[in-house]
Amino acid sequence: GAVVSQHPSRVICKSGTSVKIECRSLDFQATTMFWYRQFPKQSLMLMATSNEGSKATYEQGVEKDKFLINHASLTLSTLTVTSAHPEDSSFYICSVKGVNNQPQHFGDGTRLSIL
Amino acid sequence: SQKIEQNSEALNIQEGKTATLTCNYTNYSPAYLQWYRQDPGRGPVFLLLIRENEKEKRKERLKVTFDTTLKQSLFHITASQPADSATYLCALGATDTGNQFYFGTGTSLTVIP
Numbered sequence: 001g002a003v004v005s006q007h008p009s010r011v012i013c014k015s016g017t018s019v020k021i022e023c024r025s026l027d028f029q030a031t032t033m034f035w036y037r038q039f040p041k042q043s044l045m046l047m048a049t050s051n052e053g054s055k056a057t058y059e060q061g062v063e064k065d066k067f068l069i070n071h072a073s074l075t076l077s078t079l080t081v082t083s084a085h086p087e088d089s090s091f092y093i094c095s096v097k098g099v100n101n102q103p104q105h106f107g108d109g110t111r112l113s114i115l
Numbered sequence: 116s117q118k119i120e121q122n123s124e125a126l127n128i129q130e131g132k133t134a135t136l137t138c139n140y141t142n143y144s145p146a147y148l149q150w151y152r153q154d155p156g157r158g159p160v161f162l163l164l165i166r167e168n169e170k171e172k173r174k175e176r177l178k179v180t181f182d183t184t185l186k187q188s189l190f191h192i193t194a195s196q197p198a199d200s201a202t203y204l205c206a207l208g209a210t211d212t213g214n215q216f217y218f219g220t221g222t223s224l225t226v227i228p
Contacts, residue, residue: 006158034216041124043204043218044159093158103149104216106158 003027004096006107013084014115020080021110023094029074032097034104035067037090044093050077084114118142119207119219127225128195136190136222138205145207148181148188149216153202162203163190195226 005024013019023033031052036044048069049057056069068080081088091111095104122137138148147166151159165172165181165188172179178191192199202223206216 004158036218043119043220046217091156095158103161103164106151106160108158109156111156 003105004094004107006094006110008110009108010111010113012113012115015085016083017114018080018082019084019112020078021092021094021112023077023079023096023107025075025096025105028096030077030096031074033071033077034095034097035069035077035079036093036095038093038109039090047079050079052077081112084112086114088112089114119205119217121203121205121219121222123222124220125223125225127227130195130197130226130228132195134192134195134199134224134226136203136205136224138188138190138219140186140207140219143186143207143217144183144209146209147207148179149206149208150177150179150188150190151204151206151218153204153221155202159204192224195224197226197228200225 003026005026007022011019033050035047037047038044046059047062050069050071052071052074058064066082071077089112091109093106093109095106119140128134149164150162152162153159163172163174163179165179167183176193180189202221204221205219208216
């Protein structure tokens, strides 16, 4: 069964709207989660590392005020795209870190379309 | 910065043949390498992990090799089936990167019946 649940699976909204995406770890407590963005026919690009109880670590070029991450519990991390614009349209995927370099478990992604 | 390239954007192969996908990297010394499968509109699904001190790993019809001298990994699917059609991603990780993974560009495999 699914290890990671991501919600919603698809969002269509107007420019200027803020959108929240949830990522839940179902099978185990996750102190670390990752957020990726994937444009069509491109690879997954790591946006940020979400750490439970502390501030997220953002990759170079990712605006932390634009992409707000909250990891308030060991099973939930949220990504909020603030004041979204059409260029923010993408496929956003979260993952849960395994232990001892074990593989990451990915959610099924959120397709965000900004009109 | 590190660069990870997968051999081709798309690969077509006849059912029953062996598919071979390539992952090449530069400016990086990964401690381990992973292969994932991604279907359209879905998140990646883990397939195999190989560590830097391992030459080869197998799982059912899948085989992965890792050559740290050539900075290359090969991913083989033997006796390929139409259900194997998907995009395959390699991902590199190192213990000094906080367990972040960096993904290759992906290869779209189509197995023709």
